[in-house]
Amino acid sequence: xxxxxxxxxxxxxxxxxxxxxxxxxxxxxxxxxxxxxxxxxxxxxxxxxxxxxxxxxxxxxxxxxxxxxxxxxxxxxxxxxxxxxxxxxxxxxxxxxxxxxxxxxxxxxxxxxxxxxxxxxxxxxxxxxxxxxxxxxxxxxxxxxxxxxxxxxxxxxxxxxxxxxxxxxxxxxxxxxxxxxxxxxxxxxxxxxxxxxxxxxxxxxxxxxxxxxxxxxxxxxxxxxxxxxxxxxxxxxxxxxxxxxxxxxxxxxxxxxxxxxxxxxxxxxxxxxxxxxxxxxxxxxxxxxxxxxxxxxxxxxxxxxxxxxxxxxxxxxxxxxxxxxxxxxxxxxxxxxxxxxxxxxxxxxxxxxxxxxxxxxxxxxxxxxxxxxxxxxxxxxxxxxxxxxxxxxxxxxxxxxxxxxxxxxxxxxxxxxxxxxxxxxxxxxxxxxx
Amino acid sequence: xxxxxxxxxxxxxxxxxxxxxxxxxxxxxxxxxxxxxxxxxxxxxxxxxxxxxxxxxxxxxxxxxxxxxxxxxxxxxxxxxxxxxxxxxxxxxxxxxxxxxxxxxxxxxxxxxxxxxxxxxxxxxxxxxxxxxxxxxxxxxxxxxxxxxxxxxxxxxxxxxxxxxxxxxxxxxxxxxxxxxxxxxxxxxxxxxxxxxxxxxxxxxxxxxxxxxxxxxxxxxxxxxxxxxxxxxxxxxxxxxxxxxxxxxxxxxxxxxxxxxxx
Numbered sequence: 001x002x003x004x005x006x007x008x009x010x011x012x013x014x015x016x017x018x019x020x021x022x023x024x025x026x027x028x029x030x031x032x033x034x035x036x037x038x039x040x041x042x043x044x045x046x047x048x049x050x051x052x053x054x055x056x057x058x059x060x061x062x063x064x065x066x067x068x069x070x071x072x073x074x075x076x077x078x079x080x081x082x083x084x085x086x087x088x089x090x091x092x093x094x095x096x097x098x099x100x101x102x103x104x105x106x107x108x109x110x111x112x113x114x115x116x117x118x119x120x121x122x123x124x125x126x127x128x129x130x131x132x133x134x135x136x137x138x139x140x141x142x143x144x145x146x147x148x149x150x151x152x153x154x155x156x157x158x159x160x161x162x163x164x165x166x167x168x169x170x171x172x173x174x175x176x177x178x179x180x181x182x183x184x185x186x187x188x189x190x191x192x193x194x195x196x197x198x199x200x201x202x203x204x205x206x207x208x209x210x211x212x213x214x215x216x217x218x219x220x221x222x223x224x225x226x227x228x229x230x231x232x233x234x235x236x237x238x239x240x241x242x243x244x245x246x247x248x249x250x251x252x253x254x255x256x257x258x259x260x261x262x263x264x265x266x267x268x269x270x271x272x273x274x275x276x277x278x279x280x281x282x283x284x285x286x287x288x289x290x291x292x293x294x295x296x297x298x299x300x301x302x303x304x305x306x307x308x309x310x311x312x313x314x315x316x317x318x319x320x321x322x323x324x325x326x327x328x329x330x331x332x333x334x335x336x337x338x339x340x341x342x343x344x345x346x347x348x349x350x351x352x353x354x355x356x357x358x359x360x361x362x363x364x365x366x367x368x369x370x371x372x373x374x375x376x377x378x379x380x381x382x383x384x385x386x387x388x389x390x391x392x393x394x395x396x397x398x399x400x401x402x403x404x405x406x407x408x409x410x411x412x413x414x415x416x417x418x419x420x421x422x423x424x425x426x427x428x429x430x431x432x433x434x
Numbered sequence: 435x436x437x438x439x440x441x442x443x444x445x446x447x448x449x450x451x452x453x454x455x456x457x458x459x460x461x462x463x464x465x466x467x468x469x470x471x472x473x474x475x476x477x478x479x480x481x482x483x484x485x486x487x488x489x490x491x492x493x494x495x496x497x498x499x500x501x502x503x504x505x506x507x508x509x510x511x512x513x514x515x516x517x518x519x520x521x522x523x524x525x526x527x528x529x530x531x532x533x534x535x536x537x538x539x540x541x542x543x544x545x546x547x548x549x550x551x552x553x554x555x556x557x558x559x560x561x562x563x564x565x566x567x568x569x570x571x572x573x574x575x576x577x578x579x580x581x582x583x584x585x586x587x588x589x590x591x592x593x594x595x596x597x598x599x600x601x602x603x604x605x606x607x608x609x610x611x612x613x614x615x616x617x618x619x620x621x622x623x624x625x626x627x628x629x630x631x632x633x634x635x636x637x638x639x640x641x642x643x644x645x646x647x648x649x650x651x652x653x654x655x656x657x658x659x660x661x662x663x664x665x666x667x668x669x670x671x672x673x674x675x676x677x678x679x680x681x682x683x684x685x686x687x688x689x690x691x692x693x694x695x696x697x
Contacts, residue, residue, distance in 0.1 A: 018495055019506060026509055026575060030516075032534040033524040048537035278438060279632045279650050279678065282671035285657060285664075286441035370517035373635050377657060389519040393526065393639055400527045407523030411516050418515040422508040426579065 033411070037404035038214050040104035042075060042086070044401040050079050057105040057212050060205040061115055063123060064088055065134055071095070071116065075103050082194075083201060092116075104216035111208060119206045130204040137196050140189055147186045154179045217405035221392075224402065228388045232409075234300050235369060235385035241304035242368040243361045246311040247319075251357065253312075254319025259328065283309065284374040291378070298380045306378060307368045314367075315360050318424070322356035323349070359424040362417040370414055386410060438675070445669035457669035470647040473562060477648060478630045478681075481566045481573075486623065488570070489577035494607070496578075497585045507582075510575035522639030525568050529553035529640065554641065561646050565637055569630075577622050584618025585611070620689055627685060631678050649674045 036044055038053035057075055060083055064070035069090045074083035087098045092112055100106045123130065154175050161172045213219075222228050287306050288297060296302030326349055334344035372386040379387055389406035392399065418425070448454040461467050496506075513521075528535045531550050539545045553564060588611065596606040612619070634651035643655050653674060656667035 015495070015500070018492075019500070019502075022492065022575075023506060023509055025571070026513055028538075029524045029528060029571070030512070032528065032538075033520065036527055036534065045532070047532045048540045049532070049534050051537075051541065278675050279653070279671065281632075281634075281650055281653050281657070282441065282675045283438070285653075285668055285671055286438070286444065289440060289444070366515055370515070372518045373654075376654070386517055386519045389523070390635075390639065393519060393522055394642065400530070400533075403523045404527055407517075407520040411520035414515050414517055414520075415512055418511050419508055422511055425511060426507060426583075 030411075033404050034408055036401050037217055037408045039401050040102065040212065040216065041401065042077070042084070042103045046077060046079050048079055053212075053214065054078060055212055055214070056209045057103045058207060058209045059099070059105075059107065060201060060207045061112075061119055062201070062205045063119065065138075071119075073099060075099070103212065104214075105210040105212045107210050111210070115206045115208050122206060123204060126203045130200065133196055133200050133203070137193065137200070140193050140196065144186065144189050144193065147182055147189065151179055151182050151186070154182070217401045218409065221402045221405045221409070224399075225388050225392055225406075227383065228385065228406075231383050231385045231388045234382060237300040238304045238307065238384055239365045239368040241301055242307045242311060243364045245304060245308040246315040246364050247357065247361055249308075250312045250315030250360075251319050254316045255323050257316060257320040258323035280310070280371075280374045281377060284377040288378065297378070298382050300382075300384075303375060303378055303384065304368065306374055307371060311364045311367055315364060318360040318363065319353075319357065322353050322360070325356075326352050356424065359421040362421045363425070366414050366417050370410070441668050442672055445665060445672050447665065449665075457665045458673075460666055461670055461673065466644070466647045466652060470649050470652045473558075473646055474631060474633075474648045476559075476562060477566060477633060478627060480563075481569055481630050481633075482623065482626050484566065485570050485573050485577055485626065486619075489574045489622070490581055492574070492578045493581040493585055497582060507579060510579055512575075513572045514576035516572070518635045519639070521568070521572060522636060525636075526640050529564070558646055561641060565633070565640070565646065568636060568640070569633065573626065573629075577626060580618055580622040581615070584615040587618075588614050616689075623689075624682065624685055628678060628682055631681060632674075649677065 035051075035053055036049070039050070040057075042057075043050055043053065059076070060074050062072045062074070064072050066088075067090075070088055071090070071092075072085055072088045073095055074085045076082075077084050086102050087095050089095050089098075092109065096107050096109060096112065158172055158175050158179070161168045161175075163169075284306060287302075291297040291302040291305070294302070296305065330348050330352070331344045334348045335341065339347060370386065372390055375384045375387050376390065383391070389403070389410055392406055393403045445457055446453055446455070448456060496503075527533050530536075531552055533553075535553065536545065536550045539551070540547070545551065554561070556564070592610055592614065593606055596610045601609070632650050634648055634654060637646050637648060637651055638654070643651065643659055647655075649670075653667055653670045656663040656670055
C-alpha cells in the first residue's frame with residue numbers, strides 16, 4: 001500500500017516537473033525580451049547581462065585627477081560589483097545628459113550641485129589621504145603599463161623560438177619563467193590598484209541614487225525611429241480595416257453556412273488550407289501591381305485588403321461554428337412572438353453570437369497586427385509598425401535594448417488578445433475545453 | 435485567385451511584354467537556387483519530424499486533467515501568436531555572444547568567462563539547426579495543443595480494451611492511439627509542412643539575407659534587396675507555390691485525406 005502511494009507521489013511530482021519545465025522554456029525568452037527592454041545601455045551592454053533590470057541607479061561622484069574643476073561620474077554595476085566611470089567633465093549639464101542616455105536616470109541638477117558641495121567638504125577633510133592614494137595609484141598604473149609591455153616583449157621573443165631550434169629551448173624555458181614571474185607581479189599590482197580604487201571611493205567620493213526611467217527605451221525607440229508613431233497608427237488602421245472587411249464579408253457568409261447548407265464545413269476547412277498553401281509573399285508581389293492600379297499601393301487600405309484574403313476563410317469558419325452553436329429554434333420562437341426575420345436576428349441571435357464575433361475580430365486583429373512578411377513587400381514609404389521594428393532589428397544589430405522595446409510593444413497586444421480569446425482558439429483546434 | 439494568375443502571366447514576360455522563359459532560366463542557373471531547395475528540404479524534414487515527435491510525446495505526457503491545465507494551455511498558445519519581429523528580437527538578443535543565453539549559462543555555471551558560445555558563427559548546417567530550434571520553440575507548443583485535443587477526444591474504452599487484451603503501452607500507442615488520432619495528426623502535419631516550406635523571416639532577422647538561402651527568402655531577396663529583378667522574383671514565387679502545392683497534394687494523397695477530408 002505504502003509503495004503504491006510512493007509511486008503515485010513520484011509520478012505526480014515528475015509530471016509537474018515536466019509541466020514546469022515546458023512552462024519555463026516557453027517563458028524564459030519572453031521574460032528576457034521584456035527584461036532587456038527595461039534595461040539601460042549601461043546594463044544591456046554589460047557582460048554578463050543582469051538577470052533583471054534595476055529600478056534605481058547608484059552613482060558616485062569624485063574629483064578628477066587631471067584637473068581641479070573636473071568631476072568624474074561613475075555608476076554602480078550590479079553584475080561586475082564595481083563602479084564604472086561613465087563621464088568626466090566640468091560641464092554639469094553635459095554630464096547629466098550623457099548619464100541619462102547611458103543609464104536612463106535623469107540626475108536633477110540641484111541634487112548634483114548639492115552632492116558636489118558635499119564632495120568638496122569630504123575632500124577638504126581627507127585631502128592628505130586622498131592625495132597620497134592618488135599618488136600611489138599613479139605609480140602603480142605606470143608600473144602596470146611597463147609590466148604589460150615587458151610581458152609583450154618576452155612573448156614575442158618566445159614565439160620566434162620554434163620547437164626545431166633545439167639549442168634555444170633552454171633559453172625559451174628561462175623566458176617562460178620570467179614571463180610567469182612578471183604575470184605574478186602584474187596580478188599583485190592589479191590587486192593593489194583595485195584595493196586603492198575602492199579606498200579612494202570610500203574616502204574621496206559622494207554617492208547618491210536616482211530612480212531609473214524604466215520606459216526610457218520605449219520613448220527612445222519612438223524618438224529614434226522617426227517613422228514609428230505614424231507606423232503604429234497605420235498598423236492599427238490596417239488591423240481595424242481588416243477586421244471590418246473580414247467580419248463584414250465573413251460574418252454573413254458564416255451565418256449562411258451555418259443556417260442554409262451544412263455540408264460546407266469540410267469545403268471551408270479545405271479552403272483555409274488552400275489559402276495557406278500559397279506563400280504570403282507570392283500573393284503579395286502581384287498584389288503590388290493590382291493595388292497600384294487601384295491606387296491603394298503603400299496605403300493601409302491596400303494592406304488590409306490583402307490581409308483580408310487570408311483572414312476571410314478563417315473568419316467564415318469561426319463565425320459559422322458560432323452561429324451553428326445557436327439553435328435556430330430561438331429565432332423561430334422570436335418570430336412567433338411577432339419579430340420580423342431581421343428583428344429576430346438582431347434581438348436574439350446577434351447578442352448571443354457577440355462574444356464569439358468579438359473573439360473572431362480579435363483573431364483577425366492578431367493576424368493583421370503581427371503580419372510582417374507581406375507588409376515588407378506591400379509598403380514602401382509608409383511602413384506598418386512591425387516593418388519599422390524589423391528594419392531596426394535588421395539594420396542596427398547593436399541596439400539590443402531598443403529593439404527589445406520595439407519587440408515588446410509588438411508582442412503586448414498580441415499576448416493580451418490571445419489570452420482573452422484563448423478559449424476560442426483552443427476550441428477551434430479540436431475542442432479542448434478549459 | 436486573381437493575383438496568382440497575374441503572377442504566372444507576368445513571370446513569363448520580359449520588359450517589353452513578350453513571352454519569354456528567361457526569368458525561369460535565370461533562376462535555374464542561379465547557384466543559390468539549388469542551395470535554397472536543399473536547405474528548405476533539410477529544414478522541412480528535420481523540423482517537422484522533430485516538432486512532431488516532441489509535441490506528440492509532450493501531448494501524451496500531459497494528457498490528463500490536472501490543476502493549472504487551463505493556465506498551462508494558455509501559456510502554450512503564446513509563442514505561436516507572438517509577432518515574428520518580437521520572436522526575432524528575442525532570439526537575436528539571446529544568441530549574441532554577449533546575449534542573455536550566454537549570460538544565463540554563465541550564471542548557472544555551465545560555461546566560464548572564456549567559453550562564451552558563438553551561436554551565430556557556425557557553418558551553414560549548424561546555423562540551419564539553430565533556426566530549427568528557434569522555430570521549434572514557436573511551433574511545438576501549438577502542435578502539442580492540436581494533438582492534445584485529438585488525444586482528449588479519443589474514446590477511453592478502446593484504449594482500455596487494448597490493455598485488457600494484453601497489449602503493451604507501446605503497442606497500444608502504435609495500433610490504437612495513433613490510427614484513431616489520424617485526423618488530428620493530419621491537420622497538425624499538413625499545416626506544419628506548408629508553413630515550414632515557407633520559412634524565411636526568422637532566418638533573415640537573425641542571419642540576414644543569403645547566409646542560409648531558403649526558397650521564400652530568395653523570393654524576397656530578389657524583390658526587396660535587388661532592384662530590377664521583379665519578374666525574376668515573380669517567377670521564383672510561382673516556382674515556390676508550385677513546390678508547396680505539389681508537396682501538399684502528395685501529402686494529402688499519401689495520407690488518404692482526399693477520400694475523407696480531415697475531421
